[in-house]
Amino acid sequence: MKITEHMLQMGFNQALQDNIDNDKAAIYDIARVITVHRDSYIICKAGDDVTAKLSGKFLHEAQTTIDRPTVGDWVYVDFHDDNSDAVIHGFIPRISVMKRKMVGKRTDYQLIAANIDTAFIVQSLHDDFNLRRLERYMVMITETGITPIMLLSKSDLMAEDDIAEKIATILAIIPDMTIVPFSNEDGTNLEKIKGLLHAGKTYCMVGSSGVGKTTLLNSLLGEALFATAAVREYDGKGRHTTTSRHLIQLANGAMMIDTPGMRELGNLLTDSGIDETFSEIIELAQQCKFNDCSHQNEKNCAILAALKDGSLTEARYQSYKKMQREADFKDMSYVQKKQKGKKFQKQINAVLKDKRSRENY
Numbered sequence: 599m600k601i602t603e604h605m606l607q608m609g610f611n612q613a614l615q616d617n618i619d620n621d622k623a624a625i626y627d628i629a630r631v632i633t634v635h636r637d638s639y640i641i642c643k644a645g646d647d648v649t650a651k652l653s654g655k656f657l658h659e660a661q662t663t664i665d666r667p668t669v670g671d672w673v674y675v676d677f678h679d680d681n682s683d684a685v686i687h688g689f690i691p692r693i694s695v696m697k698r699k700m701v702g703k704r705t706d707y708q709l710i711a712a713n714i715d716t717a718f719i720v721q722s723l724h725d726d727f728n729l730r731r732l733e734r735y736m737v738m739i740t741e742t743g744i745t746p747i748m749l750l751s752k753s754d755l756m757a758e759d760d761i762a763e764k765i766a767t768i769l770a771i772i773p774d775m776t777i778v779p780f781s782n783e784d785g786t787n788l789e790k791i792k793g794l795l796h797a798g799k800t801y802c803m804v805g806s807s808g809v810g811k812t813t814l815l816n817s818l819l820g821e822a823l824f825a826t827a828a829v830r831e832y833d834g835k836g837r838h839t840t841t842s843r844h845l846i847q848l849a850n851g852a853m854m855i856d857t858p859g860m861r862e863l864g865n866l867l868t869d870s871g872i873d874e875t876f877s878e879i880i881e882l883a884q885q886c887k888f889n890d891c892s893h894q895n896e897k898n899c900a901i902l903a904a905l906k907d908g909s910l911t912e913a914r915y916q917s918y919k920k921m922q923r924e925a926d927f928k929d930m931s932y933v934q935k936k937q938k939g940k941k942f943q944k945q946i947n948a949v950l951k952d953k954r955s956r957e958n959y
Contacts, residue, residue, distance in 0.1 A: 601615065602644070604643075604644050604645060605628065605630075606798060607797070607798060607847075607851060608630050608642065608798075608847070608853065609630070609713065609715075609798055609799065609800045609853055610628075610630075610672065611693075611798075613693045614672055614690055614693060614713070617690050617691040617693070618690055619674075619688070619690075622674045622687065622688060623674070625674075625676075626674035626675055626676055626687055627643060627674075627675045627676070627677060628643075628672055628673070628674060628675065628690070629641040629642060629643035629648070629650075629672070629673055629675045629684070630642050630643075630670070630671070630672050630673070630845070631667050631668065631669055631670065631671045631672075631673060631689075631845070632647065632669065632844060632845040632846075633669065633843070633844050633845070634667070634668060634669055634843060637651070638650065638651050639651070639652075639667060639673075639686065641673060641675060641684060641686070642845075643675070643677075643681070646681065648677070648681060648682065648683065648684045649683060649684070650673075650675060650683070650684035650685065650686050651684075651685060651686065652666065652667075652685070652686050653676075653685050653686065653687050655687070656686060656687055656688060663708065663709055664697065664709060666709075667686060667689050668695070668709035668710070668711060668712050668843075669711045669712070669843040669844065669845050669855055670711045670712040670713045670714060670800060670802075670845060670855060671689045671690070671692065671712045671713065672689060672690040672713065673686045673687075673688065673689045673690070674686065674687045674688045674689070674690075675687070692712045692713055693713055693742075694712065694713060694714050694715075694742040694743060694744050695709065695710075695711070695712045695713075695714075695742055696709075696710035696711050696712075696714060696717070696738060696739065696741075696742075696744065696802070696804075697709050697710060697738075698710070698738060710802075710804070710843070710857055711802050711843060711845075711855045711857065713800055714744050714800050714801065714802050714855070715744070715745065715799045715800050715801065716744065716745045716746075716747060716794075716799065716800075716801045716802075717735075717739045717744050717745070717746050717747070717801070717802050717803075717804060718747050718748075718749050718801060718802070718803045718804070719732060719735045719736075719739070719746055719747070719748050719749065719804055719805060720749045720750075720751055720803055720804070720805035720809045720810065720811050720814070721748070721749075721750060721751070721805055721806070721809055722750070722751050722752045722806075722808070722809040722810065723750045723751065723752050723753055723755065723756045723760075723761060723764060723779060724752040724755045724756065726805070726806050726808070726809050727750070727764060729767060729768070729771065729913075729914075730913070730917050731806075732748070732768065732772075733771070733875055733876075733914075733917050733921070734921070735804060735805075736772065736875040737872055737875045737921060738804075739804075740875060746775065747775075747776045747777075747778070747794065748768060748775050748776065748777040748778070749777075749778050749779075749780060749791065749803075749814070750764065750765070750777065750778070750779040750780070751779075751780060751781070751782065751809050751810035751814070752781060752782075752783075752809075752810065753779040753780055753781045753786050753787070754781040754783045754784045754786065761779050765777050765779070771878075771914060772875075776794075778790055778791055778794075780814070782810050782813040782814055782817060785817075788814075788817055788818075791814070791818070792818060792850070795818070795848060795850060795852035795854070796850075796851075796852055797850055797851025797852055798851060798852075799852055799853070800845070800852075800853045800854075800855065801852060801853065801854050801855070802854070802855035802856075802857060803815065803854070803855070803856055803857060804857050811856060811857075812856060815846070815854060815856050818848055818854065819846065819848060819849075820849065843855055843856065843857050844856055872918070872921055872922060876914075876918045878910070879901065879910065879914075879915065879918050882900040882901045882904055882910065883900065883901060884900075885900035886898065886899050886900050886901065887899070901915070
């Protein structure tokens with residue numbers, strides 16, 4: 599198939615071309631999903647935005663949400679009515695995808711965006727700064743090789759020394775992290791952020807509501823295209839202004855995906871992302887004397903030694919353990935989870951029975 603100039607401008611690359619199904623490419627056009635609605639999609643082909651729906655066959659074969667297109671996907675499309683309407687028949691395998699597991703009996707996912715090159719993690723210096731949440735974002739982002747960059751908003755509300763201190767706490771756990779403090783109010787470092795965006799590359803912004811993602815996007819666009827809302831005064835939390843994901847092409851040719859605010863990231867897809875985010879803990883564990891070290895009270899345990907001398911903080915180690923437990927639980931089958939729940943309930947019943955016996959005695 600022929601790769602058009604517009605496809606390259608929209609982020610199509612060699613890795614995607616290597617994943618193309620030549621049989622489908624011979625029949626259908628290829629376009630990129632720029633918006634996802636409940637029952638329809640907006641796709642872009644040759645600069646035109648077209649409403650599209652899934653074909654009946656595709657919809658029937660899509661067993662879970664991960665089998666359906668998301669923002670950033672490249673899809674095989676059949677256009678109708680002078681390109682005013684379209685039907686999606688599949689998508690090109692993704693080179694990266696951000697997703698998190700959903701709660702429920704079946705293993706399902708919430709897709710965030712696909713085919714992303716770089717993710718900007720946005721936190722507020724003023725009231726949203728949270729290292730544990732940052733670690734969760736890092737696990738989600740590094741899972742499929744997306745490059746993370748940290749943007750710290752509302753720098754106008756904090757002294758330079760305090761900003762430097764917060765940056766130092768991030769670099770202490772993620773030494774190679776690119777970090778840019780900025781302000782939507784006075785314009786600090788907005789040009790620096792623009793310099794990080796390159797034509798033909800796809801970026802996304804993730805972070806809690808109210809940290810300034812949408813305002814930053816409007817600044818990058820050069821117009822107030824998307825609505826914003828003030829942070830609530832009584833608790834400092836933001837209100838959701840972005841309710842769906844959109845892929846927007848900036849003036850310099852870079853593409854940006856804005857995502858709804860996610861304050862809680864409890865159910866992450868946590869496999870290789872944990873090892874990369876907590877690489878220093880993984881390396882310490884390999885230095886323990888015993889291969890099956892539980893890091894509880896064994897002699898020559900490298901992790902216990904690091905906790906004792908302060909080179910590893912208790913908060914970071916507990917964060918690692920918590921996410922590892924979540925990952926282990928998510929990897930269990932439904933039957934295993936049910937058995938685990940029954941076993942736990944039996945333990946509770948035994949404790950209650952013993953308590954009643956003591957009271958009656």
